[in-house]
Amino acid sequence: xxxxxxxxxxxxxxxxxxxxxxxxxxxxxxxxxxxxxxxxxxxxxxxxxxxxxxxxxxxxxxxxxxxxxxxxxxxxxxxxxxxxxxxxxxxxxxxxxxxxxxxxxxxxxxxxxxxxxxxxxxxxxxxxxxxxxxxxxxxxxxxxxxxxxxxxxxxxxxxxxxxxxxxxxxxxxxxxxxxxxxxxxxxxxxxxxxxxxxxxxxxxxxxxxxxxxxxxxxxxxxxxxxxxxxxxxxxxxxxxxxxxxxxxxxxxxxxxxxxxxxxxxxxxxxxxxxxxxxxxxxxxxxxxxxxxxxxxxxxxxxxxxxxxxxxxxxxxxxxxxxxxxxxxxxxxxxxxxxxxxxxxxxxxxxxxxxxxxxxxxxxxxxxxxxxxxxxxxxxxxxxxxxxxxxxxxxxxxxxxxxxxxxxxxxxxxxxxxxxxxxxxxxxxxxxxxxxxxxxxxxxxxxxxxxxxxxxxxxxxxxxxxxxxxxxxxxxxxxxxxxxx
Amino acid sequence: xxxxxxxxxxxxxxxxxxxxxxxxxxxxxxxxxxxxxxxxxxxxxxxxxxxxxxxxxxxxxxxxxxxxxxxxxxxxxxxxxxxxxxxxxxxxxxxxxxxxxxxxxxxxxxxxxxxxxxxxxxxxxxxxxxxxxxxxxxxxxxxxxxxxxxxxxxxxxxxxxxxxxxxxxxxxxxxxxxxxxxxxxxxxxxxxxxxxxxxxxxxxxxxxxxxxxxxxxxxxxxxxxxxxxxxxxxxxxxxxxxxxxxxxxxxxxxxxxxxxxxxxxxxxxxxxxxxxxxxxxxxxxxxxxxxxxxxxxxxxxxxxxxxxxxxxxxxxxxxxxxxxxxxxxxxxxxxxxxxxxxxxxxxxxxxxxxxxxxxxxxxxxxxxxxxxxxxxxxxxxxxxxxxxxxxxxxxxxxxxxxxxxxxxxxxxxxxxxxxxxxxxxxxxxxxxxxxxxxxxxxxxxxxxxxxxxxxxxxx
Numbered sequence: 048x049x050x051x052x053x054x055x056x057x058x059x060x061x062x063x064x065x066x067x068x069x070x071x072x073x074x075x076x077x078x079x080x081x082x083x084x085x086x087x088x089x090x091x092x093x094x095x096x097x098x099x100x101x102x103x104x105x106x107x108x109x110x111x112x113x114x115x116x117x118x119x120x121x122x123x124x125x126x127x128x129x130x131x132x133x134x135x136x137x138x139x140x141x142x143x144x145x146x147x148x149x150x151x152x153x154x155x156x157x158x159x160x161x162x163x164x165x166x167x168x169x170x171x172x173x174x175x176x177x178x179x180x181x182x183x184x185x186x187x188x189x190x191x192x193x194x195x196x197x198x199x200x201x202x203x204x205x206x207x208x209x210x211x212x213x214x215x216x217x218x219x220x221x222x223x224x225x226x227x228x229x230x231x232x233x234x235x236x237x238x239x240x241x242x243x244x245x246x247x248x249x250x251x252x253x254x255x256x257x258x259x260x261x262x263x264x265x266x267x268x269x270x271x272x273x274x275x276x277x278x279x280x281x282x283x284x285x286x287x288x289x290x291x292x293x294x295x296x297x298x299x300x301x302x303x304x305x306x307x308x309x310x311x312x313x314x315x316x317x318x319x320x321x322x323x324x325x326x327x328x329x330x331x332x333x334x335x336x337x338x339x340x341x342x343x344x345x346x347x348x349x350x351x352x353x354x355x356x357x358x359x360x361x362x363x364x365x366x367x368x369x370x371x372x373x374x375x376x377x378x379x380x381x382x383x384x385x386x387x388x389x390x391x392x393x394x395x396x397x398x399x400x401x402x403x404x405x406x407x408x409x410x411x412x413x414x415x416x417x418x419x420x421x422x423x424x425x426x427x428x429x430x431x432x433x434x435x436x437x438x439x440x441x442x443x444x445x446x447x448x449x450x451x452x453x454x455x456x457x458x459x460x461x462x463x464x465x466x467x468x469x470x471x472x473x474x475x476x477x478x479x480x481x482x483x484x485x486x487x488x489x490x491x492x493x494x495x496x497x498x499x500x501x502x503x504x505x506x507x508x509x510x511x512x513x514x515x516x517x518x519x520x521x522x523x524x525x526x527x528x529x530x531x
Numbered sequence: 532x533x534x535x536x537x538x539x540x541x542x543x544x545x546x547x548x549x550x551x552x553x554x555x556x557x558x559x560x561x562x563x564x565x566x567x568x569x570x571x572x573x574x575x576x577x578x579x580x581x582x583x584x585x586x587x588x589x590x591x592x593x594x595x596x597x598x599x600x601x602x603x604x605x606x607x608x609x610x611x612x613x614x615x616x617x618x619x620x621x622x623x624x625x626x627x628x629x630x631x632x633x634x635x636x637x638x639x640x641x642x643x644x645x646x647x648x649x650x651x652x653x654x655x656x657x658x659x660x661x662x663x664x665x666x667x668x669x670x671x672x673x674x675x676x677x678x679x680x681x682x683x684x685x686x687x688x689x690x691x692x693x694x695x696x697x698x699x700x701x702x703x704x705x706x707x708x709x710x711x712x713x714x715x716x717x718x719x720x721x722x723x724x725x726x727x728x729x730x731x732x733x734x735x736x737x738x739x740x741x742x743x744x745x746x747x748x749x750x751x752x753x754x755x756x757x758x759x760x761x762x763x764x765x766x767x768x769x770x771x772x773x774x775x776x777x778x779x780x781x782x783x784x785x786x787x788x789x790x791x792x793x794x795x796x797x798x799x800x801x802x803x804x805x806x807x808x809x810x811x812x813x814x815x816x817x818x819x820x821x822x823x824x825x826x827x828x829x830x831x832x833x834x835x836x837x838x839x840x841x842x843x844x845x846x847x848x849x850x851x852x853x854x855x856x857x858x859x860x861x862x863x864x865x866x867x868x869x870x871x872x873x874x875x876x877x878x879x880x881x882x883x884x885x886x887x888x889x890x891x892x893x894x895x896x897x898x899x900x901x902x903x904x905x906x907x908x909x910x911x912x913x914x915x916x917x918x919x920x921x922x923x924x925x926x927x928x929x930x931x932x933x934x935x936x937x938x939x940x941x942x943x944x945x946x947x948x949x950x951x952x953x954x955x956x957x958x959x960x961x962x963x964x965x966x967x968x969x970x971x972x973x974x975x976x977x978x979x980x981x982x983x984x985x986x987x988x989x990x
Binding site: 114200218222 | 844898903904905909913914916917920921925928929932933935936939940943947950951952982983984987988
């Protein structure tokens, strides 16, 4: 049961089946069932995982032998949390979409995207990585453009071209690296062993950086993000914010820094500065937003900026913090967008001014929303705390001023998040919010699971930290050895 | 060679069928003939082929692979043409015969081993097309296309012929092997005559493949000619012209790469940008495809700019992917135009609701043209990029990457129209032959994209 290839194949098969389901009710139930099967098949990998630095469950098939391309996949401590996050969030996202009547095509796209994401997180061959990278992009484009808001056509095309351009530069870099490999393959291990001169590594760094920075997004490559998040349907926003932006962070950890360590030595600081600017900039903008979806979109830029800064600090605390915070951010942001979806669906508006006092008619929603907000803000005993703590510790080791500015995220985050909470849940009720129905049906299930995860990881984060520690330490040592 | 003879006889037979009003037999007979040709080529697959007929033709694996591609795509085009020309012309047999004549020329172009043969092949291919472009005798645009194509084609043939003559003057032979040994024997001492010949050949061939700045005929001809003729021109003819182009340069001119490469590099970059930028502003799907075919010519020129061991395969895969996607795109355009009378992007609005499978086929074709992974078009682009990077042309690849991103703009306009712009419209009836062609082309596109191993190591 621990065949990684089959795990990647399951969502594809599920998507093929779902594509032909016309009836909305059958489609959602079948989609949930299929995603749960995939989740169940992920458990053996978690149980069977040995927490050391080695690559496990490896599989390698010849794909295009004439070009040296292999379908090479495996899981280590860095990819396992993200695989778990992906397969854990997809059923939740499907369940969260139960309030809408989507046909099978919608769920087929979600599952197809899941396959692409899993390939990105497990690929040990650069070609396979690139394929996964693009395969994840096509479905989300269709999800956002088919079921999105008014301006969806322009916004999603911008999103697509922007990310596609970034990844093309990565493709050029990948081919270039491949041509330098003596054994003529695309293996990650071969790329690690390349000792290219500093000048070459510098432009390799930028080629990869562009692709990842656009995806995450890091300031100033973020301009596609708020529009896309706002226009996308809630499930699309959840996929984008919850899982897809982790592709960028994962890419930095797995590919960018170890493949171009000298480039990283030259430009890592600049990248870190950009991340920190993003934290402060996005937080300030988030505070000014009237549109609740846009507010959370900007908060996502801020959070990811901190995660990116932790990665570019490149020490054990920073990277460990980034990995656990990727999982946490995925959980929190999906929760926040789900609560907003409930509110927007019932009130028919995204304007913060039109809300207020929802806590009175809907206490259960208010409580769970509060816990999710606390998690996003990073209060102790919620999941966000340990992640942000480790991140800031890592950044502090890199430089105290970076930590000082990065640390603003805690304060500013609390400010805009509590403003969101206050203006929507507390205060006086208006005509519409006075009769606001509380959570019901599947909404209960989604929110309860998310809240349990927020508190669970917050109280006992060790289970996640142990998984990645050995792999992270090993990778950091490898890079630091080269840079010394 | 038996294949080429069969095809020529088949075309004459078709003319006779037309004479005896056996209209219904035209399509089955031509398809049967094409299948027979494919089988003959299939048995010709041999590692070490020798030039035949006094060194006129060489049926090596390169020639056979491209011939099979050309014959296969022609078969798809012919399948689409059932009932297509009934309204346009009373002499349908002419159409079938001319297409097959043109194909015969294309097959000579991909297998020539003598410059005379290259010239004859080009002419057989083109002369038939001049007529085909104007096959709608009463249609103004069709006539304009035919005249333009003829004038420009004759003009470019002049360059080609002049180039061949200069090469003959320098080496005393039309034979590729003799020219090659002349170049190898005099690495530094080839005469200016020879250099002039190469430049004129580049101009002539760039005309034929529609590369900028010799591309001005392409949009008008592609736009004016009947859609099926355009399909044939932009797939089979383009593939053959590129195969001939590469064959000549890979065989004879590699040692002189330093001389001609910069010229071709400039042509390539200009072609990429001209094709892409003008494609973005088009309102007509057909005209967009015409301009995008120019930019695809730019990508295919990569293989010649960075001539090397993998050039042949990259052009084969790229041309195959491009041809299949074009067949799907043009085939669907015929259906849409029949239903709406327009070939603008708006004509596709709301198609996905009523014809989900047709829309899916078009989407796959567009993704393949745009070079998205898991389609054949990506594999083609990937191989092109690899080849050029192996030659350390980093700047060219970066420009190409920018162009590939620009391509998304216009390829996705169709997808946007089909899926995201709702419109109440009637369902389009898709005839059986169209279904077969679309399914075959889409399946090959996907299979090639997911598992390209069986062609990537072919040549």
